[in-house]
Amino acid sequence: MNRFLKWVLVLIAVVVVLVVAAAVVLPLLFDSDDLKSKISTAVNEETGRELRIDGDLNFSVFPVLALEVDRLTLGNAPGFGDAPFAEIGQARVGVAVLPLLKREVRADEILLSGLRMNLVVKPDGTSNWADLAEDDSSSSPPQADQVVSRPTPQIAGLNISDAQIEYRDEQTGLHYRLAGFDLKTGILSADSPVPIELTMVLEDIAAGTGVELDLEADARYEPETNTLSLPNVAMRLDESRIEGALSLGVRDAAPPSLRFDLSVDAIDLDRYLAPAETGQTVPDEAEPVPIPNDELAGLDVEGTLRITRLKAMEMELSDVEMRLGVRDRVMRLNPLTASFYGGNYDGDITLDATRSVSRLTLNERIEAVAFKQLGSDLLGSDQVSGAAFGSLQATGSGRNSDELLNDLAGKLNLRLDEGALEGIDIWYEIRRAIALAKGQTLPDGGQGRTVFSRMNVDGTLGQGVLQLDELAAELPFLKVAGAGSVNLASTVLDIDLVAGVRDVPELAQDPLAADLEGRSIPLTISGSAVAPKVSVDVESLLKGEVSRRLMDKLGLGQEGSGEGSEEDSTDQAVKGLLGGLLGKKKGEEKDDGGN
Numbered sequence: 001m002n003r004f005l006k007w008v009l010v011l012i013a014v015v016v017v018l019v020v021a022a023a024v025v026l027p028l029l030f031d032s033d034d035l036k037s038k039i040s041t042a043v044n045e046e047t048g049r050e051l052r053i054d055g056d057l058n059f060s061v062f063p064v065l066a067l068e069v070d071r072l073t074l075g076n077a078p079g080f081g082d083a084p085f086a087e088i089g090q091a092r093v094g095v096a097v098l099p100l101l102k103r104e105v106r107a108d109e110i111l112l113s114g115l116r117m118n119l120v121v122k123p124d125g126t127s128n129w130a131d132l133a134e135d136d137s138s139s140s141p142p143q144a145d146q147v148v149s150r151p152t153p154q155i156a157g158l159n160i161s162d163a164q165i166e167y168r169d170e171q172t173g174l175h176y177r178l179a180g181f182d183l184k185t186g187i188l189s190a191d192s193p194v195p196i197e198l199t200m201v202l203e204d205i206a207a208g209t210g211v212e213l214d215l216e217a218d219a220r221y222e223p224e225t226n227t228l229s230l231p232n233v234a235m236r237l238d239e240s241r242i243e244g245a246l247s248l249g250v251r252d253a254a255p256p257s258l259r260f261d262l263s264v265d266a267i268d269l270d271r272y273l274a275p276a277e278t279g280q281t282v283p284d285e286a287e288p289v290p291i292p293n294d295e296l297a298g299l300d301v302e303g304t305l306r307i308t309r310l311k312a313m314e315m316e317l318s319d320v321e322m323r324l325g326v327r328d329r330v331m332r333l334n335p336l337t338a339s340f341y342g343g344n345y346d347g348d349i350t351l352d353a354t355r356s357v358s359r360l361t362l363n364e365r366i367e368a369v370a371f372k373q374l375g376s377d378l379l380g381s382d383q384v385s386g387a388a389f390g391s392l393q394a395t396g397s398g399r400n401s402d403e404l405l406n407d408l409a410g411k412l413n414l415r416l417d418e419g420a421l422e423g424i425d426i427w428y429e430i431r432r433a434i435a436l437a438k439g440q441t442l443p444d445g446g447q448g449r450t451v452f453s454r455m456n457v458d459g460t461l462g463q464g465v466l467q468l469d470e471l472a473a474e475l476p477f478l479k480v481a482g483a484g485s486v487n488l489a490s491t492v493l494d495i496d497l498v499a500g501v502r503d504v505p506e507l508a509q510d511p512l513a514a515d516l517e518g519r520s521i522p523l524t525i526s527g528s529a530v531a532p533k534v535s536v537d538v539e540s541l542l543k544g545e546v547s548r549r550l551m552d553k554l555g556l557g558q559e560g561s562g563e564g565s566e567e568d569s570t571d572q573a574v575k576g577l578l579g580g581l582l583g584k585k586k587g588e589e590k591d592d593g594g595n
Contacts, residue, residue, distance in 0.1 A: 032057050043074075047132060049085070050075035064108055066094030077128040080120055085128060089114020089162070105153035115163040115181075123170045155188040175205035185219075193218040196230075209272050212238050217246075226250045233262070240267040260303030268311040288400035291360075293329075293353040301326040314377040316340060329353040343369035343388070359397045360404055366390050371416060381530040386419020386455065394461050405488055406464040414457040421450040424534050427477055430499065430521055431512045433536035443512060450475060464488050468495060477502055477513075484525065491529035499523055 036053045043051040055070025072088040094108035121127045163181035167174070179201045186195040196217050203210035217230040229247040236242070244262035251257070307320040317340040325332050329352070336347040347364040372385035394410025397403075428446025435442050455473040459466045466486040473480040479502060484495025501516040522537035 049077070055090075060094070061097070063097055064094040065097050065100075066092065066108065068092040076118075077131055079126075080122075080128040083118060084116075085118060087114070087116040088112065105155075107153065107155040109157040109159055110155060112160045113162055115160070115165075117165045119165065119167045121169040121171055125171060153188075157187060158183060158185045160184075173206055177203040177205055179203065190221050190223055193220045195219075211272065212236075237267070238271075241265045255298040255300045257300040258303070259301075260305070262303070262305050264305070264307045264310075266309040267307060270311055270314065288402035290400050291351070291353075291358040291398060291404065293356075293358045293399070296326060296329045296331055296351070296353045299326045299329075310338070315374070316377065317345075341370040341373045343367050345369070357397045357399055358404075359395065360408075361395045362392055362410070364392045371419065372422075379530060383422045383424070383530075383532070384416070384419065385422065386416030386452075388414065388416055390414035402489070408464075408488075409462045410460075412457070412459040412461060412466060414459075416455040417453070419452055419455065421452070421532075423448055424450050424532065426450045426475065426480070426499065426523065426534055429523075429534055429536050430478075430516075431510070433521075434512045434516070438512075440512065459486075461488075471495065471497070475499075480523070482523070486529065493525050493527055493529060493532055495525040497523040497525065 036057055040051045040053065043049065052073045052075075053069060053071070054073065056068070057070075058068045060066045068091070069088070070090050072091065073084045074086045076083060076085040090111065090113040092108075092111040096106040096108075099106040119127070119129060160181065160183040163178075163183075165178040165181070167176045167178075169175070181200040182198070184197045188194055196215065196219050198215040199213070201210060201212050214236040215233065216235075217233045220229050220231070221227070222229065227247055227249040229245070231245045233246055234241075234243055242262055242264050244260065246262075247257075247259045249257040249259075302325045304321070304323045308318065310317045310320050317338040320338040322333050322336045325334075331351045331353075332349070334348040334350075336345075336349060338345045344367045345364070346367075347362070349364075350361040352359040352361070367389055369388045370385075371388040372382045374388070375384055376382035391413050392410065394408050394412075396405070396408030398405075398407050425446030425448055427450065428443065431443050431446075434440075452473045452475050456470070457468060458470045459468045461467075464487065466488055468482075468484045468486065471480075471482050471484065478499040480497050480499045482495060482497030484493065484497075486493055499521045501513075501519050501521065503517050524535050524537065525532055526535070527533040
């Protein structure tokens with residue numbers, strides 16, 4: 001027994017000596033330049049591309065089988081110029097030898113530094129990576145009932161530093177750059193969460209915008225469901241702080257599923273829009289925005305996003321909460337709530353892209369919103385003020401924003417309380433028209449605003465036009481009612497109104513308005529929604545004034561005229577006068593003929 005044990009110990013010692021000798025001697029014996037040449041030749045035969053290794057090529061055998069290479073360059077695909085496809089400053093990978101004897105993979109930390117990659121799509125649609133991504137059809141996948149047992153590999157970590165990937169699509173003009181990419185992980189294992197630290201800058205070169213991203217999270221992979229989850233994400237996107245949870249699941253016959261529950265402290269979406277070029281003029285008609293129809297294909301997204309402060313389209317919102325769902329080419333935002341401009345917003349938005357032409361459904365409400373501030377930020381116009389209460393229900397189809405706007409159909413209800421029309425003085429325009437009708441001195445300039453206690457608008461959307469079925473407003477001296485239309489694309493106004501003068505004591509003190517009590521005055525609103533114009537129908541006023549003067553001279557006033565409008569009374573008086581004159585004349589002629 002002692003002799004057998006002795007031989008075992010000797011055998012172990014021999015194996016150890018041989019392994020140590022191989023680990024020490026082999027790296028000294030191999031020809032680095034010859035190995036570089038063989039690797040380059042093999043890559044060229046396999047891909048047709050040139051692989052150049054300008055730095056050192058080192059390897060070790062025991063206790064870790066490792067390979068380290070410096071300054072490696074892979075050539076571009078034919079027809080894509082002389083610029084390299086990829087460059088690596090330094091790379092190292094190593095696997096422990098002894099665990100391999102038990103079919104276990106225990107890898108050292110994988111190092112990759114100074115990666116530079118250039119991805120290009122030419123105008124004809126060909127790319128410089130398609131030849132590297134071709135599938136190998138010679139290998140058959142395992143059968144459905146075949147069980148493949150593989151031990152779970154373990155990697156000490158992944159360390160990528162100073163990486164940069166550039167993507168340029170000459171078909172669409174897209175040009176992106178991922179720069180300053182640093183990724184460091186803990187032990188990569190399916191048995192425990194993996195700490196991740198990520199830093200990168202994503203630039204849109206064509207648009208001149210970019211974002212900085214820092215992320216810390218613990219990643220967990222669940223092989224039973226093939227899901228990667230990040231339950232405690234802490235992220236910085238430029239100046240925004242984001243916290244919450246993310247998960248990405250992959251199924252064999254289904255699209256990848258994304259689930260999220262995130263909270264953002266503050267974000268300005270306008271900063272990510274392309275800035276206008278210096279000296280650039282705004283076109284008369286903006287290019288229509290395509291509806292993201294194809295982009296919804298293959299998406300399975302569901303989650304909730306909360307934003308404490310949000311700026312978008314120059315609008316300031318707070319306490320935003322939205323639930324997003326995308327599945328089977330249908331996207332829905334519901335509920336979608338926010339506080340803004342002193343009031344609240346509540347919406348339900350659905351985009352259905354199951355057909356070739358997308359269909360949008362809107363169901364939105366606002367309550368107690370400061371309309372002046374909203375109009376100033378959204379439209380650049382602060383001419384209408386008041387607390388706004390309203391709702392919009394509409395549907396429309398189209399391939400882009402113009403088609404959608406022209407097809408949008410539905411109902412709009414809007415009420416403004418305790419507001420004003422800035423830059424418009426309806427009462428002054430009426431008094432000015434009266435002065436013209438009477439030939440009197442024009443009044444001094446008005447206040448430049450029209451105050452109202454309430455304004456109601458009921459409208460119908462259709463064919464790119466908002467038809468104002470009913471518009472009513474209550475002013476200090478007037479009660480206004482009418483109808484009209486607003487072109488949604490050009491915002492051109494075409495509105496006819498009738499202003500009924502109220503019975504108020506102040507009228508008696510105004511020489512231009514003393515005799516307006518109870519009268520109805522026609523008004524028109526034209527121009528654009530940004531710069532509306534109000535005018536009085538002077539012709540009707542002149543006609544009424546001439547009729548009034550004629551009746552006064554004939555002694556036919558409105559007293560005792562009974563019910564009916566002023567115009568009807570005037571017409572009846574004039575017809576009566578003319579009838580009497582004509583009747584008298586005929587009678588005189590008849591008498592003369594009888595003599």
